[in-house]
Every structure is written in C-alpha cells, then in structure tokens.
Amino acid sequence: MRSKGIDREAGCDPNVGGCYYHGVYAPTPEEMTAYQAAHLDPWAKTIKYGYYGIYFFSVGIGLAVLLELYRRWVRYRRLSSTNPSKTGFVQAKLLAFFRWVNYLRLPWTVERFIAPVWTSGSVSQTFVLGAGFLFCTGYCLGITYYLRPPFYGSPPLGLRSEWLAMAMLPFLFAFAQKRNLIGTMTGTPYQKLQVLHQGVSGLHFYMSIVHTIAMGISGSRELGLTSSIYVSGFAALVSLIWLCVASLPIFRSKAYEGFWLLHMAAVIAYLGTLWWHVYPELNAPDYMYATFAIFGWGLLIRIGWLIYRNLTMHKATAVLSSTGAVLLSIRTCMRWEPGQHVILRFLSLRPFESHPYSMASLSGTGHEHEMKFIVVPRAGFSKALAQRTANAGGRVELSVLVDGPLGEREDLRIYDNVLLFAGGSGISHILPLFLDLASCQRGDSGRHTLCTRVELVWAVRTLETVKWFEADILKALEGMPDNAIVVRVHVTGQPLGLADAKDDVPEAKGKSALGIELLEGRPNVRATVLNRSQEWTGRVALACKPLSSDIDCANAAAAAQLDILAGAAACDELHLTSEVFEW
Numbered sequence: 001m002r003s004k005g006i007d008r009e010a011g012c013d014p015n016v017g018g019c020y021y022h023g024v025y026a027p028t029p030e031e032m033t034a035y036q037a038a039h040l041d042p043w044a045k046t047i048k049y050g051y052y053g054i055y056f057f058s059v060g061i062g063l064a065v066l067l068e069l070y071r072r073w074v075r076y077r078r079l080s081s082t083n084p085s086k087t088g089f090v091q092a093k094l095l096a097f098f099r100w101v102n103y104l105r106l107p108w109t110v111e112r113f114i115a116p117v118w119t120s121g122s123v124s125q126t127f128v129l130g131a132g133f134l135f136c137t138g139y140c141l142g143i144t145y146y147l148r149p150p151f152y153g154s155p156p157l158g159l160r161s162e163w164l165a166m167a168m169l170p171f172l173f174a175f176a177q178k179r180n181l182i183g184t185m186t187g188t189p190y191q192k193l194q195v196l197h198q199g200v201s202g203l204h205f206y207m208s209i210v211h212t213i214a215m216g217i218s219g220s221r222e223l224g225l226t227s228s229i230y231v232s233g234f235a236a237l238v239s240l241i242w243l244c245v246a247s248l249p250i251f252r253s254k255a256y257e258g259f260w261l262l263h264m265a266a267v268i269a270y271l272g273t274l275w276w277h278v279y280p281e282l283n284a285p286d287y288m289y290a291t292f293a294i295f296g297w298g299l300l301i302r303i304g305w306l307i308y309r310n311l312t313m314h315k316a317t318a319v320l321s322s323t324g325a326v327l328l329s330i331r332t333c334m335r336w337e338p339g340q341h342v343i344l345r346f347l348s349l350r351p352f353e354s355h356p357y358s359m360a361s362l363s364g365t366g367h368e369h370e371m372k373f374i375v376v377p378r379a380g381f382s383k384a385l386a387q388r389t390a391n392a393g394g395r396v397e398l399s400v401l402v403d404g405p406l407g408e409r410e411d412l413r414i415y416d417n418v419l420l421f422a423g424g425s426g427i428s429h430i431l432p433l434f435l436d437l438a439s440c441q442r443g444d445s446g447r448h449t450l451c452t453r454v455e456l457v458w459a460v461r462t463l464e465t466v467k468w469f470e471a472d473i474l475k476a477l478e479g480m481p482d483n484a485i486v487v488r489v490h491v492t493g494q495p496l497g498l499a500d501a502k503d504d505v506p507e508a509k510g511k512s513a514l515g516i517e518l519l520e521g522r523p524n525v526r527a528t529v530l531n532r533s534q535e536w537t538g539r540v541a542l543a544c545k546p547l548s549s550d551i552d553c554a555n556a557a558a559a560a561q562l563d564i565l566a567g568a569a570a571c572d573e574l575h576l577t578s579e580v581f582e583w
C-alpha cells in the first residue's frame with residue numbers, strides 16, 4: 001500500500017507512477033500489483049498473518065477450556081462416587097509432570113529483582129508467552145523478505161508485524177478484564193489472566209515496534225515520514241509506550257489509583273489514535289470493532305453487576321483491632337465461595353478508589369450472610385480507613401459498594417489431605433477454605449467431603465493477631481478427633497518461652513490448652529510440604545498466602561511432583577491452589 005498524502009514533485013506523482021521520482025522509478029498501480037503478485041506477501045494477502053495470530057490464541061484457549069472441563073469432570077466424579085477411588089499410576093505421573101511445569105517459579109531471591117519490572121507468573125505462563133514470542137518472531141523475522149524496493153508497496157515485515165499486532169488486540173483487552181468470557185470458560189481468575197494481559201501487551205508492543213521500524217525505513221526511502229499515516233502511527237505509538245512503561249510493577253505499585261486513571265486515559269487515547277491509523281485498511285477495522293466490543297462489554301457487565309449487587313446499599317462496620325488492623329464486617333444477601341474476594345468502594349472515604357479484600361468468613365445457608373475482612377493499614381486507602389475508625393473511637397459504620405464475588409472457586413473437598421499456609425493477614429484467604437473443610441468434616445454443612453485431614457499453619461508476628469479469628473478456629477476444632485484437624489500457629493516476633501526444637505516438629509514445641517499448637521519462629525514451608533508428601537497417602541491439596549511463601553509453596557509443590565514422578569512420595573497427587581494478590 002502506498003503512503004497517503006503524497007506531494008507532486010519534479011513533475012512525477014508517485015501515486016500515479018510510471019515516472020522517475022528523484023531518480024527512483026515509481027511504478028504505476030498496475031505494475032506495483034503485478035510486482036507484488038510475483039513476490040511473497042502481496043499487500044492484501046498479508047491479512048492471513050492476523051488469522052494465524054487468532055488461531056494461536058484459539059488453540060491456547062481451546063486447550064485451557066479442555067483442561068477446565070477435565071477438572072470439573074474429575075471433581076464431579078470424585079464427589080458423586082460412593083467408593084473412594086485412587087488416582088491411577090499413569091494418571092498420577094502425567095498429573096505430576098503437568099503440575100511440575102505449572103507450579104515451578106523463580107525463587108524469591110531471584111524474583112524480587114525481576115518483580116519491579118515484570119510479573120513473571122508460573123513457568124507454564126512464561127512458556128505460553130515464550131511460545132507467543134517465538135511464533136511472532138518466526139513469522140516476522142524468520143521469513144527474510146523484509147522490504148520491497150521503494151514505491152513498490154509497504155514492506156512485508158511491517159505488514160506481517162502489523163497483522164500479528166492487530167490479532168493480539170482483542171485478546172489483550174479480554175485478559176485485562178475482571179469479568180471476561182475467557183476467564184469463565186477456562187476457570188481462570190482475573191488476577192492470573194493479568195500475567196497474560198501484561199505478557200501479550202509486551203508482544204503487541206514488540207510487534208508494533210517492528211512495524212514502526214519497517215514502515216519508517218520504507219517511508220524514509222520514499223516520501224519521508226510526514227504524511228498522516230506516519231503522524232497517526234507515531235501518536236498511537238506514544239500512547240502505547242505510555243501504556244507499557246507506566247504499567248511496570250515498579251510504577252504501578254507506587255500509586256495504584258493514579259496508575260489506573262492514567263491507564264484508562266491512555267487506553268482511550270491509544271484506541272482513538274489506532275483507529276485513526278488503521279481505518280479503513282483491509283480488515284483492520286474488524287479487530288478494532290472486536291476490541292471496542294470487548295472493552296465496552298467488560299465495562300457494562302461490571303457496572304451492571306455493581307448496580308445489581310448494591311440495589312440495597314451495604315453498610316460496613318469497621319472495628320480497630322489491638323494489632324492496628326481493621327476488622328470489617330458487612331451484612332449482605334450475596335453468596336460466595338471460600339477463597340473468593342470482593343472489591344470495596346467506600347462512598348464517604350476516597351470514593352474514587354476501590355480495593356480488593358478477601359472474605360475471611362463463609363457464606364451461610366440463610367438469606368443474609370456476614371462478610372468479614374481484615375484490612376491491614378498500608379500507605380493509602382487502608383491507612384485512611386484505620387485513621388477514620390480510630391478517630392471515631394475504634395468503631396465506625398460506613399456505606400460501601402460491594403463488587404463481586406471474584407476469584408478462584410476451588411473445591412478442596414476432593415482431596416484426602418489438605419495443608420494450608422497463611423502469613424499474617426493472608427489468613428483472610430486461607431481461613432474460609434479451612435472452615436469449609438472443617439464444617440464438611442463435621443457434617444455441619446451437609447456437603448460430601450473426601451477430606452479426612454486438614455493442617456493449618458499460620459505465621460503471625462504476635463499472639464495478638466491470633467485473636468482476629470481465635471473463636472472461629474476453636475469452634476472448628478471443637479469435638480474433632482485428634483489429627484483430623486491440626487492448627488499450628490508460628491509466632492515470629494514475640495518470644496513464647498518454648499523449648500528449642502526443629503520448627504517442622506510440632507510435637508516438640510508443646511500444645512496450647514485450647515488445641516492450637518504454638519511454635520516460635522518462621523515455619524519451614526518447603527520442609528513441611530515435602531514431609532507431608534512423604535507421610536500422607538492419597539491425594540493432597542496445598543494452599544498458601546502471602547507472596548514470598550506463595551513462591552516457596554509453589555516451588556515446594558513443584559519439588560513434590562518430582563518425588564511423585566520418581567516414586568519417592570507417599571501421596572499420589574499434590575495439588576496447589578494459589579490465589580494471586582499482586583500482579
């Protein structure tokens with residue numbers, strides 16, 4: 001395709017062609033079409049690279065849907081069967097292999113250096129993004145026909161990268177949304193899709209840069225870079241650079257709400273300038289329509305749900321705890337699954353901000369349920385909430401909009417043994433999983449469970465923290481046989497005067513009168529996971545919070561898969577469930 005807005009010069013109009021422009025022959029449109037037809041990648045046919053991009057995403061999403069169907073089928077079969085089945089030998093090995101690939105993470109000592117600029121996710125996500133990178137690089141640079149002679153049409157390299165970039169656009173928008181079809185179909189919570197949103201945005205940026213360089217070289221060999229196609233292209237590129245650079249974790253985590261507002265403004269600027277740049281070339285508008293539709297639908301569905309969920313305004317009671325954290329309670333008709341979270345927006349406290357918090361309670365069976373939260377004061381909204389509560393004498397009631405529930409719906413009842421790790425306020429995510437399993441084991445909930453043993457390990461700085469949920473934990477322990485439920489609290493910032501012993505041997509540390517085992521020092525996550533995989537038979541599930549122990553847990557779970565593969569573990573399966581809190 002010729003550049004738009006070409007000037008007549010030296011009596012030769014390159015748009016008409018058939019003449020020499022500054023000593024370079026500019027062909028007629030017919031000559032140019034004939035030339036392109038005789039070579040690789042005629043202009044109109046390069047749209048096929050966009051289709052290849054769509055096939056790549058479709059295959060990836062299709063495989064993820066099949067995995068989700070398999071997961072649901074396994075869950076249904078296990079819970080509906082009266083005879084507890086065992087995992088078959090081949091199935092156990094295959095699962096162990098796939099879980100190893102999926103769980104393996106960079107160790108925290110390495111990850112902490114990468115985290116400011118890149119959310120690395122699991123090895124499997126990195127593998128998928130790496131495959132995407134090779135796919136794009138292969139099509140763009142692997143085919144070595146990069147440029148055409150001046151005036152013989154757009155460079156093939158610029159066209160291939162353009163269509164690949166266009167194909168990514170609707171998907172990267174879909175991955176960004178809190179409620180999206182891909183997440184629903186693949187059973188993937190939005191936080192985990194964020195890694196793909198960021199990764200695919202990186203690939204989109206990569207293809208856009210390749211496109212810019214190729215088009216820039218071609219343009220500068222013809223009529224220069226001043227026509228509107230270049231101006232709109234550079235305008236789009238500026239918005240894209242802003243989107244990608246300002247979204248790096250190091251900037252995002254400094255001022256999340258500011259990041260979010262500027263991100264939305266840059267998205268609108270990018271879509272506007274991109275439309276100006278691509279319209280009406282071939283089927284580029286179709287990708288734009290798909291992107292507008294996904295973006296619009298995502299906004300509509302979120303606002304729609306928010307209104308529907310808050311037809312009756314929610315009231316939150318905030319109470320300041322002795323640890324300085326705020327205990328929040330909201331009565332609602334909403335139901336949720338253990339481990340899910342909601343996004344809260346307080347109308348009288350920073351109403352333009354909304355923040356995710358995990359429900360630290362179970363939704364009951366009746367009409368009204370109590371959502372309980374722990375809000376740890378940090379620098380922004382959470383600190384303001386703690387201050388407002390303190391100023392009101394330690395207790396205050398506030399109107400709040402509740403958006404959700406969101407996040408993974410994980411059913412741990414299909415595992416024989418469950419090991420749960422929580423650090424500090426990470427208990428908000430873990431406690432409902434624990435309470436749910438305990439209530440199923442006791443037969444309180446009337447829901448069938450295969451789980452016969454639960455171990456909860458909670459690391460806290462001081463014993464005061466335990467008070468947040470002591471009553472809930474003690475209630476869960478009441479009347480349960482020994483070893484059915486074990487709760488170990490590791491106190492890391494306060495001496496307890498207990499005998500020194502290896503921190504993975506609770507028996508050596510003494511047991512509190514109430515049934516909660518108290519230990520001094522940090523839990524050894526890796527050793528505990530590996531020990532349990534050596535001791536427990538059947539199927540084991542593992543859940544962890546927060547971040548650094550997330551990584552320890554994931555790598556310990558990955559190491560246990562190697563033991564299963566080598567036949568060195570007692571358990572048949574070890575499944576890790578991990579909710580993502582930062583991205």
Ligand SMILES: Cc1cc2nc3c(=O)[nH]c(=O)nc-3n(C[C@H](O)[C@H](O)[C@H](O)COP(=O)(O)OP(=O)(O)OC[C@H]3O[C@@H](n4cnc5c(N)ncnc54)[C@H](O)[C@@H]3O)c2cc1C
Pocket residue numbers: 191252253254255256257341354355356357358359373374375376377378379380381382383407425428429580581582
């Ligand atoms: C799924 C999920 C569940 C969570 N559950 C809990 C919980 O139960 N208890 C708890 O104390 N904290 C929880 N958090 C963390 C909590 O949402 C943030 O700490 C809170 O938003 C910080 O608000 P702030 O203005 O005080 O943050 P700042 O002090 O400004 O920032 C602290 C950190 O929070 C991040 N953050 C700030 N605003 C948001 C936002 N709107 N969305 C996502 N991240 C943000 C920032 O990137 C930064 O890393 C959860 C986070 C997620 C994603």
